[in-house]
Amino acid sequence: MQKLILLLSISFIGFQAFSQRTWFDAEFSTEIVNNLELSVAPELRFKEEFELNEYFLQTALEYQFNKYFSLAAGYRYGYNINGDDEHQSFGRFNLDAKTNVKWNNLQPKFRLRFTNADDFSDENENVNYLRYKFELEYKIKKLDLEPYVLAEWYHDLDLKEISKSRYESGMMYKINKHHKIGVYYRLNHYLNSDKNNRNIVGLSYKFKL
Incomplete structure:
Protein backbone atom coordinates (compact mmCIF):
# COMPACT_ATOMS: atom_id res chain seq x y z
CA MET A 1 0.00 0.00 0.00
CA GLN A 2 2.83 2.41 0.84
CA LYS A 3 4.36 1.84 -2.59
CA LEU A 4 1.07 2.58 -4.34
CA ILE A 5 0.49 5.76 -2.34
CA LEU A 6 4.05 6.77 -3.24
CA LEU A 7 3.18 6.13 -6.90
CA LEU A 8 0.18 8.45 -6.64
CA SER A 9 2.34 11.08 -4.94
CA ILE A 10 4.95 10.90 -7.69
CA SER A 11 2.19 11.16 -10.30
CA PHE A 12 0.83 14.26 -8.54
CA ILE A 13 4.26 15.90 -8.48
CA GLY A 14 4.79 15.01 -12.14
CA PHE A 15 1.43 16.47 -13.14
CA GLN A 16 2.31 19.66 -11.24
CA ALA A 17 5.05 20.36 -13.78
CA PHE A 18 2.37 20.86 -16.46
CA SER A 19 -0.35 22.42 -14.33
CA GLN A 20 -1.31 25.99 -13.51
CA ARG A 21 -3.98 25.23 -10.91
CA THR A 22 -4.56 22.72 -8.13
CA TRP A 23 -7.91 21.26 -7.07
CA PHE A 24 -8.78 19.08 -4.07
CA ASP A 25 -12.08 17.21 -3.96
CA ALA A 26 -13.80 14.60 -1.84
CA GLU A 27 -17.01 12.61 -2.12
CA PHE A 28 -19.00 10.88 0.62
CA SER A 29 -21.84 8.62 -0.55
CA THR A 30 -24.28 6.06 0.79
CA GLU A 31 -27.34 4.16 -0.39
CA ILE A 32 -30.28 5.62 1.54
CA VAL A 33 -32.91 3.24 0.09
CA ASN A 34 -32.68 0.45 -2.44
CA ASN A 35 -30.91 1.73 -5.62
CA LEU A 36 -31.03 5.40 -4.46
CA GLU A 37 -27.68 6.93 -3.52
CA LEU A 38 -27.01 10.22 -1.73
CA SER A 39 -23.64 11.94 -2.14
CA VAL A 40 -22.04 15.03 -0.62
CA ALA A 41 -18.92 16.43 -2.28
CA PRO A 42 -16.85 19.40 -1.01
CA GLU A 43 -14.15 20.88 -3.25
CA LEU A 44 -11.37 23.48 -3.01
CA ARG A 45 -9.91 25.07 -6.16
CA PHE A 46 -6.66 27.03 -6.13
CA LYS A 47 -5.29 29.39 -8.78
CA GLU A 48 -1.64 29.98 -9.61
CA GLU A 49 0.70 30.38 -6.63
CA PHE A 50 -1.72 28.27 -4.60
CA GLU A 51 -4.20 31.11 -4.10
CA LEU A 52 -7.69 29.93 -3.10
CA ASN A 53 -10.06 30.79 -5.94
CA GLU A 54 -13.26 28.84 -5.30
CA TYR A 55 -14.84 26.48 -2.81
CA PHE A 56 -18.21 24.75 -2.82
CA LEU A 57 -20.33 21.88 -1.59
CA GLN A 58 -22.33 19.72 -3.97
CA THR A 59 -25.10 17.30 -3.07
CA ALA A 60 -26.69 14.77 -5.43
CA LEU A 61 -29.22 11.95 -5.60
CA GLU A 62 -28.74 9.12 -8.09
CA TYR A 63 -31.18 6.32 -8.88
CA GLN A 64 -29.80 3.13 -10.44
CA PHE A 65 -32.44 1.56 -12.71
CA ASN A 66 -30.19 -1.36 -13.60
CA LYS A 67 -26.47 -2.09 -13.91
CA TYR A 68 -26.34 -0.16 -17.21
CA PHE A 69 -28.37 3.01 -16.60
CA SER A 70 -29.00 5.63 -13.91
CA LEU A 71 -30.44 9.14 -13.51
CA ALA A 72 -29.16 11.80 -11.12
CA ALA A 73 -29.86 15.35 -9.95
CA GLY A 74 -27.48 17.61 -8.06
CA TYR A 75 -27.07 21.09 -6.65
CA ARG A 76 -23.87 23.01 -5.95
CA TYR A 77 -23.52 26.02 -3.67
CA GLY A 78 -20.24 27.84 -3.21
CA TYR A 79 -18.16 30.98 -3.35
CA ASN A 80 -15.77 32.62 -5.79
CA ILE A 81 -12.99 34.81 -4.40
CA ASN A 82 -11.98 37.84 -6.44
CA GLY A 83 -8.83 39.94 -6.26
CA ASP A 84 -10.14 42.04 -3.38
CA ASP A 85 -10.66 38.94 -1.23
CA GLU A 86 -14.42 39.33 -1.59
CA HIS A 87 -16.58 36.19 -1.64
CA GLN A 88 -19.29 35.99 -4.28
CA SER A 89 -21.80 33.19 -3.84
CA PHE A 90 -23.12 31.06 -6.68
CA GLY A 91 -25.51 28.17 -7.18
CA ARG A 92 -25.74 25.57 -9.92
CA PHE A 93 -27.97 22.59 -10.62
CA ASN A 94 -27.47 19.61 -12.91
CA LEU A 95 -29.53 16.72 -14.30
CA ASP A 96 -27.64 13.62 -15.47
CA ALA A 97 -28.27 10.49 -17.47
CA LYS A 98 -25.50 7.90 -17.10
CA THR A 99 -24.72 4.61 -18.74
CA ASN A 100 -21.81 2.18 -18.50
CA VAL A 101 -20.89 -1.30 -19.67
CA LYS A 102 -18.37 -3.62 -18.02
CA TRP A 103 -16.28 -5.85 -20.27
CA ASN A 104 -13.75 -7.87 -18.27
CA ASN A 105 -11.63 -5.19 -16.57
CA LEU A 106 -12.58 -2.45 -19.04
CA GLN A 107 -15.48 -0.10 -18.32
CA PRO A 108 -16.66 2.45 -20.93
CA LYS A 109 -18.97 5.16 -19.53
CA PHE A 110 -21.10 7.94 -20.96
CA ARG A 111 -22.79 10.81 -19.14
CA LEU A 112 -25.20 13.40 -20.58
CA ARG A 113 -25.59 16.43 -18.29
CA PHE A 114 -27.87 19.47 -18.45
CA THR A 115 -26.71 22.34 -16.25
CA ASN A 116 -27.24 26.07 -15.85
CA ALA A 117 -23.56 27.00 -15.33
CA ASP A 118 -20.34 26.17 -17.11
CA ASP A 119 -18.08 24.94 -14.24
CA PHE A 120 -15.25 26.20 -16.44
CA SER A 121 -14.46 29.87 -15.91
CA ASP A 122 -13.80 31.75 -12.67
CA GLU A 123 -17.10 33.58 -13.01
CA ASN A 124 -19.40 30.50 -13.09
CA GLU A 125 -21.47 32.09 -15.86
CA ASN A 126 -25.19 31.30 -15.86
CA VAL A 127 -25.45 29.64 -19.26
CA ASN A 128 -27.46 26.54 -20.16
CA TYR A 129 -25.24 23.69 -21.32
CA LEU A 130 -25.53 20.12 -22.47
CA ARG A 131 -22.33 18.30 -21.57
CA TYR A 132 -21.28 15.05 -23.27
CA LYS A 133 -18.71 13.04 -21.32
CA PHE A 134 -17.04 9.83 -22.50
CA GLU A 135 -14.83 7.92 -20.07
CA LEU A 136 -12.79 4.74 -20.30
CA GLU A 137 -11.70 3.06 -17.07
CA ALA A 151 -13.16 13.68 -22.75
CA GLU A 152 -16.08 16.07 -22.35
CA TRP A 153 -17.67 18.64 -24.65
CA TYR A 154 -19.78 21.65 -23.60
CA HIS A 155 -22.72 22.48 -25.88
CA ASP A 156 -23.85 26.07 -25.29
CA LEU A 157 -27.61 25.96 -25.82
CA ASP A 158 -27.89 29.76 -26.12
CA LEU A 159 -25.19 30.13 -28.78
CA LYS A 160 -26.04 26.73 -30.28
CA GLU A 161 -22.42 25.65 -30.50
CA ILE A 162 -19.89 23.44 -28.74
CA SER A 163 -17.70 26.08 -27.14
CA LYS A 164 -15.49 24.20 -24.68
CA SER A 165 -13.93 20.82 -24.06
CA ARG A 166 -12.27 19.05 -21.17
CA TYR A 167 -9.71 16.25 -21.23
CA GLU A 168 -8.52 14.30 -18.22
CA SER A 169 -6.26 11.41 -17.30
CA GLY A 170 -5.78 9.95 -13.85
CA MET A 171 -5.95 6.96 -11.58
CA MET A 172 -7.74 5.91 -8.41
CA TYR A 173 -6.34 3.58 -5.77
CA LYS A 174 -8.82 1.40 -3.83
CA ILE A 175 -7.62 1.28 -0.23
CA ASN A 176 -10.51 -0.96 0.84
CA LYS A 177 -14.21 -1.37 0.07
CA HIS A 178 -15.00 2.05 1.59
CA HIS A 179 -12.03 4.28 0.72
CA LYS A 180 -10.35 5.41 -2.51
CA ILE A 181 -7.73 8.07 -3.24
CA GLY A 182 -6.66 9.37 -6.62
CA VAL A 183 -4.77 11.89 -8.71
CA TYR A 184 -5.58 13.44 -12.09
CA TYR A 185 -4.42 15.91 -14.72
CA ARG A 186 -7.09 17.99 -16.50
CA LEU A 187 -7.06 20.37 -19.45
CA ASN A 188 -9.92 22.88 -19.81
CA HIS A 189 -9.87 24.00 -23.44
CA TYR A 190 -11.73 26.93 -25.05
CA LEU A 191 -12.68 26.10 -28.65
CA ASN A 192 -14.08 29.39 -29.99
CA SER A 193 -12.43 31.96 -27.75
CA ASP A 194 -9.06 33.60 -27.17
CA LYS A 195 -9.33 32.90 -23.42
CA ASN A 196 -6.41 31.02 -21.92
CA ASN A 197 -6.77 27.28 -21.51
CA ARG A 198 -6.40 25.88 -17.99
CA ASN A 199 -4.04 23.09 -16.91
CA ILE A 200 -5.15 21.56 -13.62
CA VAL A 201 -3.81 18.87 -11.33
CA GLY A 202 -6.09 17.39 -8.69
CA LEU A 203 -6.24 15.06 -5.71
CA SER A 204 -9.40 13.07 -4.93
CA TYR A 205 -10.73 11.12 -2.00
CA LYS A 206 -13.89 8.98 -2.05
CA PHE A 207 -15.72 7.31 0.82
CA LYS A 208 -18.66 5.00 0.19
CA LEU A 209 -20.66 3.52 3.03
Missing part, protein backbone atom coordinates in the same frame (compact mmCIF):
# COMPACT_ATOMS: atom_id res chain seq x y z
CA TYR A 138 -9.51 0.00 -16.61
CA LYS A 139 -9.23 -1.99 -13.37
CA ILE A 140 -5.88 -3.49 -12.41
CA LYS A 141 -7.27 -5.79 -9.75
CA LYS A 142 -3.97 -7.13 -8.42
CA LEU A 143 -2.86 -3.59 -7.58
CA ASP A 144 -6.33 -2.16 -6.79
CA LEU A 145 -5.61 0.60 -9.31
CA GLU A 146 -8.16 2.15 -11.67
CA PRO A 147 -6.51 4.28 -14.38
CA TYR A 148 -8.86 6.22 -16.66
CA VAL A 149 -9.09 8.77 -19.45
CA LEU A 150 -12.05 10.98 -20.34
